[in-house]
Amino acid sequence: MEIIRFADLRPQPWRNGGGVTRELVSHPLAASAQDGAWDWRVSIADITKSGDFSPFPGMERVLTVIEGELLLLSVDGGEHPLEKYRAFRYSGDAGCSAALPTGDIRALNVITRDGAYKGFASIVELSKKRAHPLFDGQLGILLQGEATATPGPDLEASGDDPEASADEAGTGGNASPGAPQALGRYDAVVGSRSRSPEILGRGFLAVVSIDAVPAGP
Structure with a gap:
């Protein structure tokens, strides 16, 4: 993450x-x-x-x-x-x-x-009970309040490798792969295809999406 x-x-x-x-x-x-x-x-x-x-x-x-x-x-x-x-x-x-x-x-x-990419920005209100996921091509920026980011489940995992999972979660092996990371104001979390980060908290999150424009015929 x-x-x-x-x-x-x-x-x-x-x-x-x-x-x-x-x-x-x-x-x-x-x-x-x-x-x-x-x-x-x-x-x-x-x-x-x-x-x-x-x-x-x-x-x-x-x-x-x-x-x-x-x-x-x-x-x-x-x-x-x-x-x-x-x-x-x-x-x-x-x-x-x-x-x-x-x-x-x-x-x-x-x-x-x-002609190459299309950008979108929306503001969502966070919840402590229902996590907001960030997918590949998205960026979540905490605008206000308190929140944590946690790596989602590895949907593309092909085996159990705790060391690799820790690296993928951005913990460097110093914490469990699912350990929540506290976010400061304007910190940004990068979305992912395989371990979509999940944001929990109270406040407002800007969600930026960058979509590639399909090539013409």
């Missing part, structure tokens, strides 16, 4: 000085340091000053305010008031700027290459 700790992420200042971005994950990973060199990216941005957003030609963006009250987004001249936890999809080719009528904003950004 892979957990990306928000506290370990290095903030990358925007070129225009309007904020900073912390990248959670991108693909391909080797290209993550170059704007737009990847095919998709999931990041969290702190917006501290009104101004223009960087363009991402050939990309599609999904922005969700996750902290703060209101972001006024202007896209190709049209104004869109974005409230907390409401995802907004727009083209990375569009001219885009933001205003902060209620103060600083923290936003979850999902950017995907047009």
Whole structure:
């Protein structure tokens, strides 16, 4: 089980000085340091000053305010008031700027290459009684509250290998494969095909899905 700790992420200042971005994950990973060199990216941005957003030609963006009250987004001249936890999809080719009528904003950004991938972001309320699973191609980010992540059952196991199971669970053999891992605010859990992580707790979880677009005939 892979957990990306928000506290370990290095903030990358925007070129225009309007904020900073912390990248959670991108693909391909080797290209993550170059704007737009990847095919998709999931990041969290702190917006501290009104101004223009960087363009991402050939990309599609999904922005969700996750902290703060209101972001006024202007896209190709049209104004869109974005409230907390409401995802907004727009083209990375569009001219885009933001205003902060209620103060600083923290936003979850999902950017995907047009025609290759499609990104989605939704907010779910967690439960202590019913776990929320994260499947392959998904990322779960704890936005608020307290929660734990536990590796799900290994549906593709071909035999009993405790040592391998511990490695797969991300414990390094120091804990049982099913040991719950506490999540901090904005920590992200990477979904899996064989051991789908399960999230239990109280609060709100952002679930990001990245779907490959089927090739045409």
